[in-house]
Amino acid sequence: MSPIIDVEHLNYRYPQQAADQLTLTDISFSVAPGEWVAVVGHNGSGKSTLAKNLNGLLAPESGTITVAGQVLSAETVWDVRRQIGMVFQNPDNQFVGATVEDDVAFSLENQGIPRDEMLTRVAQALKQVNMQDFATREPARLSGGQKQRVALAGMIAARPRILILDEATSMLDPQGRAEVLQTIRAMKANSELTVLSITHDIDEAASANRILVINDGHLEEAGTPAEIFAHGEALINLGLDMPYAERLKAALKRQGVQVPTSYLTEKGMADWLWQLRSNK
Numbered sequence: 714m715s716p717i718i719d720v721e722h723l724n725y726r727y728p729q730q731a732a733d734q735l736t737l738t739d740i741s742f743s744v745a746p747g748e749w750v751a752v753v754g755h756n757g758s759g760k761s762t763l764a765k766n767l768n769g770l771l772a773p774e775s776g777t778i779t780v781a782g783q784v785l786s787a788e789t790v791w792d793v794r795r796q797i798g799m800v801f802q803n804p805d806n807q808f809v810g811a812t813v814e815d816d817v818a819f820s821l822e823n824q825g826i827p828r829d830e831m832l833t834r835v836a837q838a839l840k841q842v843n844m845q846d847f848a849t850r851e852p853a854r855l856s857g858g859q860k861q862r863v864a865l866a867g868m869i870a871a872r873p874r875i876l877i878l879d880e881a882t883s884m885l886d887p888q889g890r891a892e893v894l895q896t897i898r899a900m901k902a903n904s905e906l907t908v909l910s911i912t913h914d915i916d917e918a919a920s921a922n923r924i925l926v927i928n929d930g931h932l933e934e935a936g937t938p939a940e941i942f943a944h945g946e947a948l949i950n951l952g953l954d955m956p957y958a959e960r961l962k963a964a965l966k967r968q969g970v971q972v973p974t975s976y977l978t979e980k981g982m983a984d985w986l987w988q989l990r991s992n993k
């Protein structure tokens with residue numbers, strides 16, 4: 714099966730960078746239709762720059778990007794963008810509608826979807842992200858997490874072939890993230906959706922079929938979540954968050970609390986905390 718995304722020897726340099734300085738260096742990978750690929754790496758390693766190259770917001774210095782069989786160029790960029798739904802970390806820059814429902818409907822209007830179908834799709838999408846009660850609100854007045862949900866609803870309604878998420882769940886609490894991941898799984902079950910998600914969240918990375926690790930503009934490693942998670946504590950060096958329970962443990966330890974050394978799941982952590990409290 715031919716890949717839906719194919720990147721060959723991609724080099725990218727921001728205009729103000731010196732000629733010998735690259736933000737992305739010789740990146741090559743491909744993504745199969747229906748695959749879910751997570752991209753991880755430190756802040757500033759070049760993940761967002763990669764995402765922006767994939768939908769033609771930035772143009773490579775050299776190398777080839779092929780999306781759904783079309784080589785990305787100034788001539789094909791609009792066709793390519795129609796295949797891709799992109800949700801950024803800060804959705805503020807993405808809102809165009811005066812109300813939440815207008816905003817979600819925006820890309821459907823551009824696709825020429827009939828009004829009845831549009832209204833149904835918008836209502837369904839808002840329900841899927843639990844924002845149905847906010848349909849007539851002004852996007853600017855929502856919280857960061859609510860904005861991320863609305864941006865995602867826009868993509869759910871538009872039904873792109875490829876969904877690129879650039880830290881699109883970073884402002885949600887753990888439950889909100891779990892809900893969004895569930896929504897993406899449901900979208901994938903109903904269509905051959907390809908997902909590329911840039912994330913620091915270990916659960917999001919674990920949901921992927923494959924993880925790409927970007928380090929200082931290079932593709933450092935690619936593997937299944939099991940292969941990448943086998944790195945243990947070195948995951949932090951790869952730019953992945955530690956699991957929530959581990960972070961909480963580290964914070965308690967800094968406060969002088971004696972914490973168990975063994976790995977605890979969130980449930981295990983909650984049980985241990987209850988015990989700690991009742992022993993006081």
Ligand SMILES: Nc1ncnc2c1ncn2[C@@H]1O[C@H](COP(=O)(O)OP(=O)(O)OP(=O)(O)O)[C@@H](O)[C@H]1O
Pocket residue numbers: 727729736754755756757758759760761762763
């Ligand atoms: N518009 C820009 N002009 C010049 N340099 C930029 C620009 N945007 C990003 N950079 C630089 O390019 C490098 C890669 O940034 P990028 O945002 O792609 O990283 P990232 O891995 O997505 O980081 P984060 O996790 O913080 O979003 C950084 O050194 C950054 O400072």
